[in-house]
Amino acid sequence: xxxxxxxxxxxxxxxxxxxxxxxxxxxxxxxxxxxxxxxxxxxxxxxxxxxxxxxxxxxxxxxxxxxxxxxxxxxxxxxxxxxxxxxxxxxxxxxxxxxxxxxxxxxxxxxxx
Amino acid sequence: xxxxxxxxxxxxxxxxxxxxxxxxxxxxxxxxxxxxxxxxxxxxxxxxxxxxxxxxxxxxxxxxxxxxxxxxxxxxxxxxxxxxxxxxxxxxxxxxxxxxxxxxxxxxxxxxxxx
Numbered sequence: 310x311x312x313x314x315x316x317x318x319x320x321x322x323x324x325x326x327x328x329x330x331x332x333x334x335x336x337x338x339x340x341x342x343x344x345x346x347x348x349x350x351x352x353x354x355x356x357x358x359x360x361x362x363x364x365x366x367x368x369x370x371x372x373x374x375x376x377x378x379x380x381x382x383x384x385x386x387x388x389x390x391x392x393x394x395x396x397x398x399x400x401x402x403x404x405x406x407x408x409x410x411x412x413x414x415x416x417x418x419x420x421x422x
Numbered sequence: 423x424x425x426x427x428x429x430x431x432x433x434x435x436x437x438x439x440x441x442x443x444x445x446x447x448x449x450x451x452x453x454x455x456x457x458x459x460x461x462x463x464x465x466x467x468x469x470x471x472x473x474x475x476x477x478x479x480x481x482x483x484x485x486x487x488x489x490x491x492x493x494x495x496x497x498x499x500x501x502x503x504x505x506x507x508x509x510x511x512x513x514x515x516x517x518x519x520x521x522x523x524x525x526x527x528x529x530x531x532x533x534x535x536x537x
Contacts, residue, residue, distance in 0.1 A: 342524070350461075350511055352527040365524050399467060410457065411525060413467040 312336050313414040315400050321420045322390060329386045330417045332400030339404060340364075341383035342411065343375060346397040358383050390421045424449045426516050428528035435504050436536050443499045443531045445514030451475075456490065456497045457515040457525065467513075473497065504535045 313334045322328055334341065342365075343355040357365035361377040372388045387394060400414040425448040435441045447456065458470040471481060473490050481488045485502045501508055511532050515525040 350530050350532075352513060352530075354524045354526075357524055367524075397465065401467075410469055410472050412469065413459075415466050418465075 313400055313402055313412050315398075315414040315417050317417060318415065319418050319420075321422065323422055324390055324392060326390050327386070327388045328390060328419070329384055330398055330400075330419075331382070331384045332414055333382050334400075334402040334412070334414075335381065336402055336412060338402040338412075339380055340402060341377065341380075342401040342403075343383065343385050344399040344401060344413075346399060346416070348396070352399070356383075356385075387419075392421050395419055395421045424451075424454075424516050424518055424526040426514050426526055426528035428512075428514055428531050430531045431529070432532045432534070434534045434536065437506060438503050439535075440500060440502050441504050441533065441535075443501075443512050443514075443533065445497045445499065445528060447495050447497065447514070447516045449516060449518055451518040453518070455517045457517070458488065458497075458499050459513045459515065461511040461513065461530070463510070470499075501533075504533075506535050506537055509533060509535045 316331045320328060340359045342357045344352050345355050346352045354367050355369045356375045358377045360380050374386045377383045397416045397418050399416045401411040403409045403411045427446045429444055454475045456473045460468040460470055471488055478490050478492055487500045489498045511530045513530045514528040517525045
């Protein structure tokens with residue numbers, strides 16, 4: 310019954326590898342987001358998709374590529390991983406109407422060695 | 423541009439004390455939304471409250487209360503009779519109508535409640 314789910318929960322990988330994080334929501338929401346939380350706990354938005362269409366890209370390196378196969382899924386693919394990519398990545402979703410509450414997934418803890 | 427400032431980086435209180443977490447926001451939009459989220463040590467982000475810019479009524483939910491004042495651009499959060507389980511990082515966030523719904527988060531306040 311999880312509203313927003315992410316897999317994997319933990320990801321440990323070597324520098325230079327390519328990895329993907331998956332996100333699924335069963336709330337029927339139209340908008341999905343990816344946020345990055347760094348080691349200082351600062352939360353910053355990375356991307357937002359509305360009905361499979363990219364609407365926000367917050368100057369994220371193009372090594373990061375979101376993909377939305379349908380409005381219930383928003384995956385994040387990261388190429389050539391760097392040490393600085395180590396963080397917790399949160400997926401979120403909200404209804405189409407702006408200002409609606411965002412519901413967050415449990416987070417994916419990525420550690421790049 | 424939008425900005426959220428949580429000036430208190432860390433707060434430590436003893437159980438049963440009242441504690442207020444400050445949040446000051448900046449936006450030129452007249453329609454906006456304010457949020458508080460809790461992030462306990464387990465790491466998930468838990469939604470606490472949403473308030474729109476046209477509703478300045480204060481809200482109380484159990485031991486939690488929120489004071490929204492447009493005149494000072496503040497949306498402060500008070501926990502009454504704090505408990506150890508309140509220990510967490512608390513985030514204030516702002517979302518505006520003109521920005522595709524993205525939320526700008528403050529840097530968070532780490533609250534530690536000691537027994």
